[in-house]
Structure formats: C-alpha cells, structure tokens
Amino acid sequence: MRARRRLTWGERLALGAPYAYLAVFFLAPFALIVKISLSRQALSIPPYEPVFDWAQGPAVWLDKARELGFDAWRALAADSLYLEAMGGSLAIAAASTLVAFLVGFPLALAIARSPERWRPLLVALAIAPFWTSFLIRIYAWIMILKDEGLLNHALMALGVIAAPLELFATRGAVVLGIVYSYLPFMILPLYAALDKQDAALREAAADLGASPFRVFLTVTLPLAMPGVFAGALLVFIPAVGEFVIPDLLGGSDMLMIGRQLWNEFFANRDWPTAAAVAIALLVLIVGPLTLYERGRVAGEGAP
Amino acid sequence: MSAAPILRIERIGKAFGGVLAVDNLSLEVERGEFFALLGPSGCGKTTLMRMIAGFETPDSGRVLIDGEDITAAPPHRRPVNMMFQSYALFPHMSVAKNIAYGLVQEGLGRAEIGARVADMLRLTQLAGLESRKPAQLSGGQRQRVALARALVKRPKILLLDEPLGALDRKLREETQFELAALQQRLGLTFVVVTHDQDEAMAMASRIAVMRAGRIAQIGAPAEVYDRPTTRFVAEFVGEINIFAGDIESVPQGGAALRGALGLLRAGGLARPAAFALRPDRLRLSRQAPAGADNVIPGVVRHRAYLGDATLYRIEAADGMMLRARVANASGAEAFMPGDAIFCAFATADVVLLDEDAS
Numbered sequence: 001m002r003a004r005r006r007l008t009w010g011e012r013l014a015l016g017a018p019y020a021y022l023a024v025f026f027l028a029p030f031a032l033i034v035k036i037s038l039s040r041q042a043l044s045i046p047p048y049e050p051v052f053d054w055a056q057g058p059a060v061w062l063d064k065a066r067e068l069g070f071d072a073w074r075a076l077a078a079d080s081l082y083l084e085a086m087g088g089s090l091a092i093a094a095a096s097t098l099v100a101f102l103v104g105f106p107l108a109l110a111i112a113r114s115p116e117r118w119r120p121l122l123v124a125l126a127i128a129p130f131w132t133s134f135l136i137r138i139y140a141w142i143m144i145l146k147d148e149g150l151l152n153h154a155l156m157a158l159g160v161i162a163a164p165l166e167l168f169a170t171r172g173a174v175v176l177g178i179v180y181s182y183l184p185f186m187i188l189p190l191y192a193a194l195d196k197q198d199a200a201l202r203e204a205a206a207d208l209g210a211s212p213f214r215v216f217l218t219v220t221l222p223l224a225m226p227g228v229f230a231g232a233l234l235v236f237i238p239a240v241g242e243f244v245i246p247d248l249l250g251g252s253d254m255l256m257i258g259r260q261l262w263n264e265f266f267a268n269r270d271w272p273t274a275a276a277v278a279i280a281l282l283v284l285i286v287g288p289l290t291l292y293e294r295g296r297v298a299g300e301g302a303p
Numbered sequence: 304m305s306a307a308p309i310l311r312i313e314r315i316g317k318a319f320g321g322v323l324a325v326d327n328l329s330l331e332v333e334r335g336e337f338f339a340l341l342g343p344s345g346c347g348k349t350t351l352m353r354m355i356a357g358f359e360t361p362d363s364g365r366v367l368i369d370g371e372d373i374t375a376a377p378p379h380r381r382p383v384n385m386m387f388q389s390y391a392l393f394p395h396m397s398v399a400k401n402i403a404y405g406l407v408q409e410g411l412g413r414a415e416i417g418a419r420v421a422d423m424l425r426l427t428q429l430a431g432l433e434s435r436k437p438a439q440l441s442g443g444q445r446q447r448v449a450l451a452r453a454l455v456k457r458p459k460i461l462l463l464d465e466p467l468g469a470l471d472r473k474l475r476e477e478t479q480f481e482l483a484a485l486q487q488r489l490g491l492t493f494v495v496v497t498h499d500q501d502e503a504m505a506m507a508s509r510i511a512v513m514r515a516g517r518i519a520q521i522g523a524p525a526e527v528y529d530r531p532t533t534r535f536v537a538e539f540v541g542e543i544n545i546f547a548g549d550i551e552s553v554p555q556g557g558a559a560l561r562g563a564l565g566l567l568r569a570g571g572l573a574r575p576a577a578f579a580l581r582p583d584r585l586r587l588s589r590q591a592p593a594g595a596d597n598v599i600p601g602v603v604r605h606r607a608y609l610g611d612a613t614l615y616r617i618e619a620a621d622g623m624m625l626r627a628r629v630a631n632a633s634g635a636e637a638f639m640p641g642d643a644i645f646c647a648f649a650t651a652d653v654v655l656l657d658e659d660a661s
Contacts, residue, residue, distance in 0.1 A: 198389070198391065200387050200389050200391040201391050201393060201394075203356075203358055203378065203385075203387070203391065204385075204387055204391035204392075204393070204452075205393075205404070206357075206358075206377070206378040206379045207356055207357075207358075207378050207379070207383075207384055207385045207453075208379075208384065208404050208405035208408055208452065208453075208456065209379050209405050209408035209409055209456070210379055210404075210408045211379055214408060218393075218404075219393060222395050223394070223395060
C-alpha cells in the first residue's frame with residue numbers, strides 16, 4: 001500500500017469546486033423542493049404553509065416543522081391521473097428515443113464514414129437547427145402539420161389524399177417534435193463512438209469471412225453501444241419531462257407528466273403537489289439510471 | 304495437387320491520388336513458402352499485401368490464388384487470412400470468441416468450432432486464457448491470439464503485416480523462430496510484410512526487396528545479402544562499403560576498380576556501376592598479409608564493441624571510411640583508434656552493383 005499524500009490547498013479547491021457547485025445549485029434547491037412537497041397548499045404568497053422566516057427563531061421553526069406532512073404525496077398516490085400521465089410520458093419518451101436512434105444511427109454512421117475533411121462540416125450541419133430558436137422551430141411544425149398546413153396541402157395537391165390527414169395534435173406529432181428537437185443529442189455521442197472505432201477491426205472481421213452486414217452486427221454495432229446508451233439517455237431524460245412540445249404539438253387531452261406539473265404549478269397554484277410530482281419524476285429517471293450505470297461499470301471490470 | 308503457384312500476381316498496379324504505390328509488379332509464391340516482402344516505408348509492400356487480402360482493388364493486373372482469379376472478390380470471399388500489424392483483436396470478445404469468429408462466419412457447428420479453437424489454443428500456448436478479453440493480455444499473448452484467429456481458418460495463404468513490430472526485442476527473436484517452426488509444421492504458405500531486414504532474413508525462405516512499387520531483387524536470404532544486384536538492395540539489406548573509382552574489365556576476366564586505393568579486383572559482371580563489400584568480409588591485421596587478393600592500408604578511427612563482434616571505422620588512404628565487422632572469436636586481436644592496419648578481402652567477396660533503376 002502506498003501512503004496517501006496530503007493534498008495541497010490548490011488541489012482541495014479544485015476537487016471541491018464541483019461539489020460546491022452541486023451543493024449550491026442542485027442540493028440546496030432540491031431540499032427546498034422536498035420541503036415544499038411536504039407543505040400544504042395555501043391562499044397566500046408563497047402559496048403554501050408553513051413558511052419558515054429567518055426572524056422567527058428556532059423555537060418557532062420547530063413548532064412549524066410539525067405542520068409538515070405527506071398530504072401532497074398521498075394525493076399523488078390516490079389520483080390515478082398522475083400515474084397515467086407518468087405512463088404516457090414514459091411511452092412518448094421511449095418511442096421518441098427509439099425513433100431518434102433509428103434516424104440518428106444511419107446519419108451518425110454516414111458522418112463517421114465520410115471523408116475526413118467533410119466531417120466537421122457535417123457535424124456542424126447536424127447541430128445547425130440549434131442556431132434557430134427552439135420555439136420558432138416548433139411553431140413551424142404546427143404550420144406544417146395542422147389540417148390546413150403545408151403537408152396536407154401538398155399531399156392533396158398531388159392527389160395522394162382527398163381529405164386532410166389528422167397529423168396535428170396527435171401522439172405522432174409529439175414524437176416527431178421531440179425527435180426533431182433532440183436528434184443532435186443522439187447523433188453526437190453515436191458519431192463520437194463510431195468515429196473512434198478502428199477501421200482495422202472491420203477489415204479483420206471481413207478478412208475472417210464476415211459479410212458487410214455481419215461486420216455491422218458483430219463489430220460496428222456492439223462497439224458503438226456506449227454511444228447508443230449515451231444518446232438514448234440524452235434524448236430520453238429530457239423527453240420524459242418535456243412540456244413545451246406536447247403542449248404545442250399534442251392534443252389538449254394528451255396526458256404527460258411535464259404538462260401535469262405545469263398545470264399544478266401555474267393553473268392550480270398547488271405547489272406542494274407540483275413539487276411532489278417533480279421529485280417522483282426525478283426518482284423515476286435517476287433510479288434506473290443508477291442501476292444501469294452500476295451494471296455498466298461492473299460489466300467493464302469483469303472479464 | 305496442382306502445379307500452379309499458390310499465389311500469382313500479374314502486372315498489378317495501384318495508384319493513390321496519382322502517386323504510384325505499386326507499379327506493374329509481377330510475383331509468384333510457391334506452395335509452402337515463407338515469403339517476405341521487404342522494403343522501407345512507402346515502398347508499396349503494404350499496398351501489395353492489402354490487394355492480396357482484398358482491402359484495395361488494383362487499378363490493373365490480376366491476383367490469382369491457387370490458379371483462381373480473385374482480383375474482384377471481396378475480402379470475405381478470399382481463401383487468405385491476415386494477421387494485422389495492430390492485431391485488430393475484437394475488444395468486446397474473449398480470446399476464445401476472437402479465435403472462433405472466423406469459424407462462426409463459415410457457419411460451422413458448435414462442436415467443430417469448439418474443437419478447432421481448442422486445438423489452436425494449444426498450438427499457440429494460449430490454453431487457460433480463453434475467457435480473457437484482449438485488454439487483459441500481454442503484448443506477446445495478443446500477438447498469438449491474432450495469429451491463432453487467422454490460422455484457425457486454415458487459409459491457403461497467411462498474410463502477416465509486420466508481425467513482430469509491436470514486440471520487444473527479446474520476444475521478437477523468440478517469436479521469429481516460433482513462427483518459422485509453426486510454418487514448417489503446418490506446411491502453410493506465409494507471406495510476411497516487414498521493413499526489418501533481420502526479421503525477413505531470419506524467417507523467410509525467399510525475400511522480395513521492394514522499392515518504389517517495384518521489386519528490386521528477389522531471392523533466398525543469402526542470395527540477397529551476398530549478391531545484391533543494386534546499390535539500393537545492398538544498402539538496405541545489411542551494411543556495405545561502396546568504393547569510388549572507375550570500373551574496368553581486366554584481361555583475365557572479371558572487373559577491376561581503378562582509384563586512389565590502387566587496383567582492386569572483383570569477379571566478373573557486365574556493366575557494373577559500383578564496387579562494394581560487406582563489412583564482415585574484411586580481414587584486419589597489423590602486418591601486410593601475404594597472398595591476399597586485395598589489400599587496403601588504413602588507420603583505425605572508431606571502435607564499437609558489440610559483445611559478439613566489434614565494429615571498426617577505418618580511414619583508408621584516399622580518406623574513404625571503411626566499415627569492418629570482426630567477430631569476437633577467442634584470441635581475436637583488438638585494434639585501437641590510431642592503429643595503422645591492413646584490410647584484406649577476397650575477390651570473390653566483392654559485390655558489383657547495377658545502376659539503380661529509379
């Protein structure tokens with residue numbers, strides 16, 4: 001065993017900075033949200049009770065702490081609406097992730113296999129939509145998808161359809177919007193994983209008798225899996241909590257948890273329930289993510 | 304058994320962006336040969352090998368394996384396998400899966416794959432490591448996995464791209480003998496690409512020295528070393544002294560060099576351009592030797608002791624630096640810088656070189 005060297009102050013500062021950042025910008029706000037989720041709704045500003053005031057002192061705080069309870073959480077469990085919204089969000093997010101993968105993989109592969117001098121330009125083009133406002137692009141999709149929109153007009157003009165297709169305000173429109181918006185997040189990690197693959201591995205596979213398709217299945221795809229997971233997570237996680245796209249492209253009856261959260265917060269002014277929904281969402285995503293990460297690390301260590 | 308050579312390359316050519324990598328080259332390799340393509344980097348040897356494996360398509364010419372034209376066949380339909388310089392082991396597969404890969408692609412049954420992989424593990428002394436991943440192996444072990452993975456397919460020709468390049472010196476020497484022994488035992492045809500002349504000399508039964516996309520000389524190791532035909536080959540394969548002067552034919556037959564060192568004699572050759580001598584063919588002595596074919600007096604300038612031999616740099620009368628390599632046999636005389644000595648050599652050892660075609 002090697003004796004551990006004492007860290008210098010500079011090293012401590014450098015190592016401590018990320019923890020300090022997380023403490024200030026994640027842990028502290030999260031503690032506030034947890035506290036709000038344990039409060040009761042009230043017609044006041046802020047719209048919940050109890051409120052802890054610095055001026056009151058510890059004796060009053062202790063008293064008020066007894067008012068905290070699980071009312072919001074009980075409501076969450078009792079109402080199947082939240083569970084359905086959660087399920088709806090997961091389904092939409094899963095479908096969007098799958099479609100983004102199916103669209104993104106060939107694109108990433110094409111970029112990775114293009115001549116080297118073209119690649120920076122192609123990567124730039126893949127993320128070019130980000131240069132325009134997200135909202136404007138989603139509104140543009142409304143123009144394209146609605147009953148009297150561009151797509152229906154074009155299809156009818158071409159005589160493909162007689163009456164407008166119902167595209168707007170469907171689950172399909174939401175999936176389309178999410179895929180369109182988050183596709184670069186799928187492409188970039190896939191491209192990074194594919195780009196660093198050694199071409200000699202594919203040649204070796206071909207040399208050993210594998211057809212191009214078998215080379216893809218047995219070498220290219222398995223070695224791209226870290227990129228596939230990274231891309232899937234980068235699309236799936238924001239998609240689960242996505243609010244703007246379902247609100248603009250989805251029908252009014254579409255249940256999604258991000259939208260539910262918005263409703264509780266702004267329409268109902270029920271901050272405790274909104275906070276509870278937010279925490280439930282976090283646990284729902286972080287739980288499986290942690291398990292996956294642990295499995296991945298264990299998988300890499302074992303022979 | 305057909306009489307056709309196992310590998311026949313007919314007037315093959317390949318250019319990259321207007322630069323000729325392989326220039327109208329023809330070559331035949333016999334069944335069971337250990338054949339080496341030797342040359343400096345950029346000489347086209349790797350491109351030639353990649354055209355045999357099918358990774359590059361020739362611009363012109365044909366590649367025939369066992370009499371069959373495979374010029375247009377994709378890599379996965381060729382009866383050759385390659386051991387890559389980087390080994391190119393699949394990092395996500397165990398040793399056993401790496402070796403079995405080629406057999407799985409052939410669609411063989413599990414039992415046969417298992418038996419052949421086990422055979423190969425034994426042959427390459429990898430037994431016990433079959434469940435390891437490539438990252439958990441030493442360099443020597445990885446090299447053997449790469450070899451096993453290619454050999455298990457029983458290819459008509461095994462291509463080896465710088466097979467020893469990534470190994471350290473000690474292991475390289477050991478592996479040279481192992482590879483040569485393995486090739487003898489299996490009776491397979493090996494074609495190895497290397498830039499290391501020692502490697503080629505130690506393993507190959509025949510060497511093709513390449514330069515600028517062409518074959519400069521082809522022959523057995525001793526032939527290439529003792530009778531290089533061009534200055535390039537002479538200098539690339541081992542060290543050599545090249546003498547300046549006018550070469551003229553002498554009445555008794557043969558050639559002679561008239562220069563500042565006097566008249567030096569050599570065996571005959573038409574239109575030679577240079578007069579050369581391997582450093583190990585010089586005999587050094589303090590007294591002028593009697594009965595020597597050629598003698599050059601000189602002064603020792605540098606001395607390097609290598610253990611098995613000593614290298615000398617000797618300044619001759621006209622200022623030319625001669626290199627001499629003397630085996631350190633017991634009782635061998637040691638010369639020190641400043642010593643005045645005589646360098647003698649036999650006419651038969653002189654090499655007459657052609658003008659380089661470049």
